[in-house]
Amino acid sequence: MRVLLLLSLGVVVFLLVRRVVIPANFGKYGHFRPAAMDEIRSRAIKFAGNQACEACHSDEAEVKSRGKHANVSCEACHGPLARHAEDPTSIVPNLPDTAVLCARCHEANQAKPKTFPQVATKDHSNGEACKTCHKPHNPQIGG
């Protein structure tokens, strides 16, 4: 009799502990806690995406769409600006320094694809900022 009582008590305690220890919905999609997906999903976004930029800067987007940089996203050069998109007045980004920025992509390197336009910046401009001659949104001279 006492054994039976102890056994049923043990079963109940086990079930209770199991309920508390195993997270909600565990196993809904597989052997993991589905709430973890929501936690990762709720992270802050840093890159706003081109659509957000073009919503306000349609004039710049139009200039860019006519040149060689048409498919380069705004934040590829200007950096992550989701905070600026949320609050355009108080968070104003600095313009990138073209003497450093352009060379990141266009400095000559043997490993780069042969069709990609490359220059040895020292010979090409001797450290002068690229935007002296090239407009970054449409870099072709006279474009």
Added chain:
Amino acid sequence: MEMTRRDLLKKSGKFILLTSAAAAAWEYVLAGKAEASPNYDVTKHWWAMVIDPEKCIGCGNCVRACEAENDVPAGYFRTWIERYHVGEDLDHPQVDSPNGGHDGFPEKFKDSAKTFFIPKLCNHCADSPCVQVCPVGATFVTPDGVVLVDQKYCLGCRYCIQACPYGCRFLNPKTNTADKCTLCYHRITQGLTTACAEACPTQARVLADLKNPKDPIHEFLRTHSVQVLKPQMATHAKVYYKNLDGSVR
């Protein structure tokens, strides 16, 4: 008081019924808040990425964007770029990745041997060794095909780091848990592309949804020669490389 067998069974039956009702109520309390993006249906997507090494210029934009988007600690990489220099010995190419390509690649080779860049990231394998080895269910494949780490459940045992055949995982020194590319799960579930693809100036990497019949990836996969890394590992990797050089490991 003398207790008959019938009494005992009745009492223990009631006890079990009542506690399970309480437990069900407790589960309801624990169930928590609704999903973060209610319009996103996990069963309608199957995420992948297409990489075209012939477009990669090794600028490091992807590495820096990933670092900014995901607060990756300095010296650790969720995505990185490798430079391959393939001389006469095809089986032993020279590979380097200074600071993961974060600061670009200074010119190093002057000869005419084949040299190219290979961007790398988690392959989000459909049959992933890292998921199989996790002892606590902290790493998993989501129903939309992304391999994620549950930071609250990870013990930091590093088993998955050893299991990944691609070296895509690391132990985050801030959290002491396994860390890796999430394929910007917080972005792609809201209709944006990944930070690395957003920042890539040449579209060398493009996010793809294999369950979306309108995604251009379907035509791309039909009309191009596409490989995955280490196919012999049978991980069913979902990062596809166009015209991958045979020397790439």
